[in-house]
Amino acid sequence: MPGLDHETREMVLDTLKKYAHDKLPPEYLIQLDHDDEFPTQVLQELYDPQHLGLHLVFIPEEYGGLGGSAYDIYRVSELMASIDLGIATGVLATFLGTDPITVGATPEQKKYWMSKIADEALLVAYGATEPQAGSDLGTLSSKAVPVTENGHVTGKAVPVTENGHVTGYKLTGRKQWISNGGVAQLYTFLANAPGGPSWFIVERDAPGFEKGKQEDKHGIRASNTAALFLEDVYVDADRLVGMVEGQGLAQAQAVFGYTRLMVGAFGLGAGWEALRRAIRYSQERVQGGATLDKKQGYTHKLIVPNAARLEAARSYIEWVAERLDGGEEGLQTEGAVAKYTATEAGNQAAEDAIQALGGYGYVKEYMVE
Ligand SMILES: Cc1cc2nc3c(=O)[nH]c(=O)nc-3n(C[C@H](O)[C@H](O)[C@H](O)COP(=O)(O)OP(=O)(O)OC[C@H]3O[C@@H](n4cnc5c(N)ncnc54)[C@H](O)[C@@H]3O)c2cc1C
Incomplete structure (x- = not known):
């Protein structure tokens, strides 16, 4: 392992x-x-x-x-x-x-x-989503136009691995909702090359590369989310990931098992933290002559089912992680199940923690809302 x-x-x-x-x-x-x-x-x-x-x-x-x-x-x-x-x-x-x-x-x-x-220790951002291409990434419109040796830009597909004609690409397009978008030093950028969607590596200060303002989000506000704007950004041909065009969507798919697992773990971590706060509150808060943790109407509604759901999700996450670490590839569906069960469990735990803390749960200071 x-x-x-x-x-x-x-x-x-x-x-x-x-x-x-x-x-x-x-x-x-x-x-x-x-x-x-x-x-x-x-x-x-x-x-x-x-x-x-x-x-x-x-x-x-x-x-x-x-x-x-x-x-x-x-x-x-x-x-x-x-x-x-x-x-x-x-x-x-x-x-x-x-x-x-x-x-x-x-x-x-x-x-x-x-x-x-x-x-x-570079911060990196993943630039896939576009204003018009979200769930359906296949409709992306960012372009990677090959630049030939004599400096002329052509739209012709030239497989880089089979001849040396392409010296680089000019990247043009817009990306939306990119985490670390405004703060990264390095970006992976998905664009349509003549051979199909392909990933390119772009550095922060490349001429023609602009970043949007940080979005004012509902949550995860300490993260930076921003749009990216590329206008004829030149990159050398060796910035084409894999040195073969057209592999981009398959490469994006290949990591979904893995990345969904990480997001599932986020649900687990945040959900358990909310639940721990609810448990601490219930151990100290006296209502009806005893601490709330002594009242089964409370614990069996707001605490116990959440612990059970979160731990069931953990088992599933660990099972998928073991399979990935055992060398299985893809596992996009299993990753999606892990993400779904753990984030739903985490969300429910956070919602119940708000109830468990009564009025205190509704204010920011107690950090469950
Ligand atoms: C905080 C944040 C950070 C992000 N970070 C990144 C990042 O780092 N890099 C990156 O590339 N992207 C990032 N994204 C973008 C994210 O991946 C997209 O928001 C997501 O892919 C959905 O695309 P969309 O927003 O265009 O929604 P849409 O595709 O417009 O979807 C809207 C709704 O319709 C549903 N829907 C879509 N298609 C169908 C269908 N065929 N049938 C039924 N229902 C459908 C969706 O499930 C959704 O509920 C981020 C988004 C957010 C909010």
């Missing part, structure tokens, strides 16, 4: 818990949420190898990472989400942004980009 040994995993989780305890007190998290602020420094510290080096968990050892498994990533995602879903989303977005490289890049590209992400 790949992944971290027990001791290393526990060390990563303990260090993260300690960091959250020391640096992310409730007042600070509430303020970030209120101000709709992305905490750049926190993300830098989370990624800094001298602090935590959290991004190293998903990078293979051969490229300077820790080589975490799906199981490890689920554990880290769950803990991150229990601390703050917005900050967790910033971390997850780098995992997601790197996925096209993990799945589709050539060995040389992997070595170069994964090592760079590991060494320079």
Whole structure:
């Protein structure tokens, strides 16, 4: 089984818990949420190898990472989400942004980009969704136009692997709702090349590349979500992930089992955190002559079923993680089931926690709403 040994995993989780305890007190998290602020420094510290080096968990050892498994990533995602879903989303977005490289890049590209992400602790964003292409990604309209050796732009499909004619591409298009969109240093960008949808790697400061303002969201407000605007952004041909056009949608599909598992772990982490707060409240709050945790009408409605649902979802997540770590590929459906059951369970736990805390549950200070 790949992944971290027990001791290393526990060390990563303990260090993260300690960091959250020391640096992310409730007042600070509430303020970030209120101000709709992305905490750049926190993300830098989370990624800094001298602090935590959290991004190293998903990078293979051969490229300077820790080589975490799906199981490890689920554990880290769950803990991150229990601390703050917005900050967790910033971390997850780098995992997601790197996925096209993990799945589709050539060995040389992997070595170069994964090592760079590991060494320079880069924030990465995943640019797939467009204003007109959301659930139906196949209708995307961003374009990658090949540039030939003599400098002329052509629309002709030239398979890069079979001849050396394409020196680069000009990327044009708009992306919508991109996590880390305004703050990443590196982007994976899905665009239609002559050979079909393909992923490209784009650096933050490429000429012609603009980022939109941070969206004012309903939740996960400490994460940065922004639109991307590309106008004739030139990238060298070796920025085409896998060096073959037309693999983009298959590469996006290939990681869904894995990425949905991470989102499921978010539901688990956030749901359990809300439930823990409800349990603590019930152990202290006296109503009707006893603490609420002594009242079965309360515990059997608001606490116990949530614990059961969350733990059932955990079993499913762990089962999918084991299969992925055992070498099975895809598992998109299983990933979707994990995501659905865990996020539904998490949402229900959060809703019940609001009820469990009575009037206190309805105000931000108690951090369950
Ligand atoms: C906070 C946040 C962060 C995000 N981060 C990223 C990111 O980092 N990178 C990225 O690429 N994208 C990101 N997204 C985009 C996200 O993946 C899309 O929002 C999602 O794919 C849905 O697309 P859409 O918003 O266009 O909704 P639509 O496709 O318009 O869907 C609207 C509704 O219709 C339903 N629906 C759609 N098609 C059908 C159908 N055929 N039959 C029945 N019902 C249907 C959907 O389930 C949904 O309920 C993010 C979104 C949010 C909100």
